[in-house]
Amino acid sequence: MKRTHHCSQLRASDQGSTVTLCGWVDSVRDHGGILFVDLRDREGLTQIVLDPANQGLESQFGSIKPESVIAVSGKVEARFGGTANAKLATGEIEVHASELEILNVSKTPPFPMDDSADKVSEDLRMTHRYLDLRRATNTKMLRMRHATSRAIRNYMDDQAFIEIETPMLFKSTPEGAREFLVPSRMNPGAFYALPQSPQQYKQMLMVGGVERYYQLARCFRDEDLRADRQPEFTQVDIELSFIDREDMYELIEGLMKRVWKDVIDVDIETPFLRMSYYDAMNRFGVDKPDMRFGLELVDCCEIFKASSFKVFSGAIKSGGAVKAFNAKGLADLTQGELRSLEDSAKALGAKGLAFIKCEGGEWKSPIVKFFSDEEKAALSELLQIEDGDIVFFAASEWERACTILGRVRLDAAQLLVKRGKLTIDPNDYKFLWVIEFPLMLFDEDEGRFVSSHHPFTSPVPEDIPLLDSDPKAVRGQHYDLVLNGVELGGGSIRIHQPALQKKVFEDVLKIPADVVESRFGYMLKAFEYGAPPHGGIAFGLDRMVTILTQRTSIRDVIAFPKNQKGQEMMTASPGIATEKQLRDLHIKAVLPKKES
Amino acid sequence: MKRTHHCSQLRASDQGSTVTLCGWVDSVRDHGGILFVDLRDREGLTQIVLDPANQGLESQFGSIKPESVIAVSGKVEARFGGTANAKLATGEIEVHASELEILNVSKTPPFPMDDSADKVSEDLRMTHRYLDLRRATNTKMLRMRHATSRAIRNYMDDQAFIEIETPMLFKSTPEGAREFLVPSRMNPGAFYALPQSPQQYKQMLMVGGVERYYQLARCFRDEDLRADRQPEFTQVDIELSFIDREDMYELIEGLMKRVWKDVIDVDIETPFLRMSYYDAMNRFGVDKPDMRFGLELVDCCEIFKASSFKVFSGAIKSGGAVKAFNAKGLADLTQGELRSLEDSAKALGAKGLAFIKCEGGEWKSPIVKFFSDEEKAALSELLQIEDGDIVFFAASEWERACTILGRVRLDAAQLLVKRGKLTIDPNDYKFLWVIEFPLMLFDEDEGRFVSSHHPFTSPVPEDIPLLDSDPKAVRGQHYDLVLNGVELGGGSIRIHQPALQKKVFEDVLKIPADVVESRFGYMLKAFEYGAPPHGGIAFGLDRMVTILTQRTSIRDVIAFPKNQKGQEMMTASPGIATEKQLRDLHIKAVLPKKES
Missing domain, CATH: 3.30.930.10 (Bira Bifunctional Protein; Domain 2)
Known part of the structure; x- marks a missing residue:
């Protein structure tokens, strides 16, 4: 029995033709001894009618079980008036089987075959x-x-x-x-x-x-x-x-x-x-910001640099930053939710999570008592604080402060979504290039610079002189493609000059010469034979x-x-x-x- | 300098336009201080003219070496009358450089960059x-x-x-x-x-x-x-x-x-x-015959079954075969060539390589003295032996005899090609399906049957009963696609019935049950949940x-x-x-x- 059609193919116009379908038994219903089978293949479903009056079919009925594989030949007929299924492409017809072959019997699957x-x-x-x-x-x-x-x-x-x-x-x-x-x-x-x-x-x-x-x-x-x-x-x-x-x-x-x-x-x-990487960190606290919603971080250093609240002014004095964002409308968060945000912050090195909750015209916060009236007014203005809002703070060195609030921002957004106060549309595709990453980061443990991406990334040409004088200020010709908070990919313009590549390996990254030779020797050699600029x-x-x-x-x-x-x-x-x-x-x- | 064209793109109609090309120096010629560079990129070659009269160019001439990477801007000009190169797509024009950038200098390559x-x-x-x-x-x-x-x-x-x-x-x-x-x-x-x-x-x-x-x-x-x-x-x-x-x-x-x-x-x-596999072996001595030429093997059992030449008649009596083929026109092979054919035969288990060379109307052969006149006449007829031919023999069990001559046939064909007596056209594509392989082979070392391809191949349905009674007679639903003596690929219709697959693993191939379970248990289980026929x-x-x-x-x-x-x-x-x-x-x- 050779398949003539797929299970999504037959229409009312096929009535009267004889067809052969193959596939899996999606479901089977017994109406007074007549079996109605939804036969499924890769393309769709077709209803098959198996009448025990047809000679020889009934002996095989025991094998018609969900997920069994069968082949069926028969005539395409219109379904009885009122039984057509408008939701199904083949819902106007059914196939009245005259021949049936059981190709394989299935045991009962260990889980349901639908979305459940x-x-x-x-x-x-x-x-x-x-x-x-x-x-x-x-x-x-x-x-x-x-x-x-x-x-x-x-x-x-x-x-x-x-x-x-x-x-x-x-x-x-x-x-x-x-x-x-x-x-x-x-x-x-x-x-x-x-x-x-x-x-x-x-x-x-x-x-x-x-x-x-x-x-x-x-x-x-x-x-x-x-x-x-x-x-x-x-x-x-x-x-x-x-x-x-x-x-x-x-x-x-x-x-x-x-x-x-x-x-x-x-x-x-x-x-x-x-x-730029700097802006992404500074505004969203992450190098792959989800741009479908705001809740942007703001810098509060101007407000607190001379504050009597030493946690803030001290962080600023020692070269760090005080960052904040307004989780608009989230003042009704539960104690459990607040604790969970605090846990996120602590996992990234925060000592706690300072906040101001604005409810009934009042600022509820363990820290607000340390603020002067000017500081409060400036904050209120900067963060547009209204009743029902909650503002979160981080005071630390700049990158850590940004990262902590970046995490809290994402968690808070989810809480707002849960409350119906924020929509993050999965069908909204906000692509973003994040650029101008630092070429290298200083690795405290190893006591040397390491590539922020990989050692083949070319510096921005005007920054090349800084390789010797101020390596951490060198920007790389790197780019990341970000979509809705996910890093889809990244890449860079590469170094193609053998001398520059060798300098990065040996003088900047301090990889020992013998390691450079055994790992990358062939690349340095290749670059001496006419390497084009590439990325x-x-x-x-x-x-x-x-x-x-x-x-x-x-x-x-x-x-x-x-x-x-x-x-x-x-x-x-x-x-x-x-x-x-x-x-x-x-x-x-x-x-x-x-x-x- | 941004590339405007590829090196195969410019034509006479582009005369007068200013272009930028990038690529590798394919060759450089100095005509009275003016450099003529063939610039190469992925797409082709363009002639560049570098005139030292152009300000600033000459200082870079030292870097214009083969395989250096350069970018050049300049005007497209027609080549001087008579210097056009009809073999080159861009042969009518050249680019007169006004700007030049050396992107990377190449050392001298360690080997020539052409077909040599x-x-x-x-x-x-x-x-x-x-x-x-x-x-x-x-x-x-x-x-x-x-x-x-x-x-x-x-x-x-x-x-x-x-x-x-x-x-x-x-x-x-x-x-x-x-x-x-x-x-x-x-x-x-x-x-x-x-x-x-x-x-x-x-x-x-x-x-x-x-x-x-x-x-x-x-x-x-x-x-x-x-x-x-x-x-x-x-x-x-x-x-x-x-x-x-x-x-x-x-x-x-x-x-x-x-x-x-x-x-x-x-x-x-x-x-x-x-x-069929049988025909491929019997006629060409290999399961991937090159069909672009004949030199087919023929069966000489009828002629020699009662011969007094015991090497032949003995092989036939013990169930083997005597096979031969006529390497038409190869009687002039050298002693060295003959020895090399013999070595090929011996590598496959032959004791030697019997032959009849027909030169000057005479049969020259170490074995022909053992043949009767009837045998000679029948041979001459069967193999169409003419002056200048050489016939090779193999007497052994059938498969080995075929394999030996299959190898000698390929070697002999190469010798004929070398002499211009046979053409094997590389542009002639002779596709061939080889089918009806035995499902299993008996492995003498292991004392059991092994799959000739893999254990998932389905037997030909009518041969399934032979699995118990005569396993080696069972044909598999296997197919190989062969092209000009090369096996391009192969496959089969698979077993999809769990009981049959288990029988093949355990009863026929004698794989221990615990090994079957650990290696293939999941497949046998999968087949119990509605496996479709497949291949x-x-x-x-x-x-x-x-x-x-x-x-x-x-x-x-x-x-x-x-x-x-x-x-x-x-x-x-x-x-x-x-x-x-x-x-x-x-x-x-x-x-x-x-x-x-």
């Missing part, structure tokens, strides 16, 4: 991922993920980019996250590393004259998976030559426009907003699809994700290797001692 | 792969590889397939090649394996209701790289539900038609020839591109290939891991003892 399964334990769903993937929400996700990759490739192809596959068996690199290692059988004692990104290879492709490269590349990070991370993820990796930052912005804005249009038919506005960017495909499908986690948009222990439950991966395998690879397992 | 570099040591080219990739032959390869992937994706998308990414961190599977292992930090003592193919995941996607899946998937095999193999390679992986073998042939023939048309503008004929196929993308680009090795069509020791020379991968990395991964390196 979202509430089932994730482990149970992942163990039976082949069932979970049959649910409409996941079918849709797989299609949208494919549509996203396709839109990206179509755009990049139109822009004359060449997709090039770079090695997965790479070598260990220093900076960045922890790596997965792969022992080499043919080179005893040597290890491949799975790439964290194709960064070095794509730069070599630029030296190789490719000019415009992209790749949807699998990348790997062996990090603890507390946040929304996966040990393997997919990166949209892009690099091009003879361009500057403006070219990059235009290219990527075009890419996003194309993806949003092709995948969810949304027109996004270009050019995107741009904001690139990389996006997390998983995050992009998570946003496009309005799911909550990247786990939701990966066909076979791993759990927080790095395990894929369905196949029970990772598994055990044999002694012989390990011997061949010149390694031995060294198990941690059991805790007593 | 093909003769340079591969290690040297691979160490400087960023230079090697700039050569026209490699630029073209990268583009054609991209065009191939693109044609494949376009076709699959048109056919309603969904590309789905499956995990790279999988678990160890039993049958098949040696695997790369990845120790798990979070699961001490456990290992991921890099997938040899997405076989099991794609079958789970079918159980998951995806119906039509494909993926250009990176796959891994830790094999010794003697043949044309790479530890990582790219597979075009396809699986679909509710289909039979005929559907598969039609789908894949359409795919090949599209790829050959899109990439090299060749119309290939469909449907493809089909041949698939996988192609080697690298091999396909090797043929399309008419290169000789898959190493030639991979951006950063590994050498025969599994090393990537440019980055010196694999490399050394730190003690801390190994400790974190719960492993220890165990180096082989040094040979004394």
